[in-house]
Amino acid sequence: MGMTITQKILADHTDLKFVRPGQLLNARVDIVLGNDITAPIAIEQFKKANAKTVFDKQRVIMIPDHFAPNKDIKSAEQCRILENFAKQQKLTNYFEVGEMGIEHALLPEQGLVLPGDVIVGGDSHTCTYGALGAFSTGVGSTDVAAAMITGELWFKVPETIKFIYCGNLNPWVTGKDLILYTIGDIGVDGALYKAMEFTGETIDSLPMSGRLTMANMAIEAGAKNGIFIPDETTEKFIKSIAKRSYKYYKSDANASYSDIKEYDVSRIEPQVAFPSLPSNTKSINDVGHVKIDQSVIGSCTNGRLDDLRLAAKVLDGKKAAPYVRLIIIPATQQIYRQAMREGLFEIFLDAKAVISTPTCGPCLGGYMGVLASGERAIATTNRNFTGRMGHPKSEVYLANPAIAAASAVLGRIGSPEELD
Amino acid sequence: MKLKGNVWKFGSNINTDAIIPARYLNVIDPEELAGHCMEDENPQFVKEAKEGDIIVAGTNFGCGSSREHAPIAIKAKGISCVIAKSFARIFYRNAFNMGLPILESADATDGIQNGHEIEVDLVSGEIINKTTGKNYKASPVPPFMQKIIDDGGLMGYIAKRRVFRNE
């Protein structure tokens, strides 16, 4: 019996030759990540356990990004806990405001998470790095504390569902639409406890940005991890930025899968997830008249350079509709600088957008774009749960950056095709 | 260990933003978090849930973020146990790691209504509905998870064993 890429990576991080789905094991971790929400609890646990030092100061990464730059006194206190811990432990990879970005955009960009790694993070979207062919999963703060101390963590080897995408993408269809469509198909617990392995000819030609978006949302189907088999796209992305050595794994031809799903992507139109579950998806043509008050382009799902370029392509020469707030948040400082250099900021400013410093901000209803009661936002983020972006009576609709940009101009949810 | 309490019933896909809205995540104080537990989902819950009460829910309870603030808020609110048809995996891990008892039982969820009084035996997995007299059985806790609970959560487990030997 062969193994999937997920099984192989886990096996290689233990002293075992073969691991089977369902097996409990303790695996070495390559990277442990914490942010300003989850790390303070992990640090408290770390101290309670009388631990003195982290297992490896280069491999424990702290990023204040959710409420940073500090939105109020309480968040300032939280961020200070991270800063003090980073200083005291002499962490190599602590990212202060000014060099930080949204964690899941920042770490791949900095070459800190690599193919073949086992990565755990105190954030559910840690699954993003599966795009690089790593086993990467979100855990809670106690797990982060345990991993920071021992450099290991317990896992149950997941079963894998294989997703095969074939055909050519329609105009304005992106990785975001593929993953929304998939979640719409299998549901928010459709991959519960499992690995989602994304394959097929469409995936072979999907850029890294689209893969990161897809892996990012694996958790929205309940998955433990989402993963892609490394290829030339991976090699091109990683080779000049990797900070250490890495290893490519691929699934054996005779690996076993709990299910196999096939999609003909030529039948997939841009998707919109209606409130208040990411699985509540509709094709853009079936959306009807949904007026919006705000459009948010950013987050760990769609705040990368490709996403901003796509938004700019739609917004070029256009303006946000009256009474619509268009908020654009480049996910990292590097993306911010590059977008500025390419002239995207001119287009955004002309379109009446505000451009924010990198932060999670409105994605989790933190700050910089919180919704009032009854307001509606379209967002390139990953969750549209009740109250996610503000008041419990506000609504969030999820879409790709082209749809979010076009909707800002239209004042209602719509496609770039509707703009002249 | 036996637990007894009144039931607060919730539906499926109760997410971590419902359990503790992200806008309150700029604190880690359990009492403060408990004061907002489930407030967007059911405002009565924060006001009326009593020490020892039990949450019963549908599938995928605790989906969404990895925030441990969710089980912390539930625990600090005095909830003694959560029974659901299934749990989201990070919530499942977190609950065990920090010692919040959780049980999976589809029958119990279907047969127990809001306000019922139930008794739960964590060791045997037996659930008795005192209001209707019906009995249910939850899936047993996997032995490894039981070890974590016995050691008082993951940190206790690590302090005691340091390394976990692979079978």
Ligand code: SF4
């Ligand atoms: S951008 Fe949103 S989903 Fe991503 S890490 Fe930040 S809060 Fe979480």
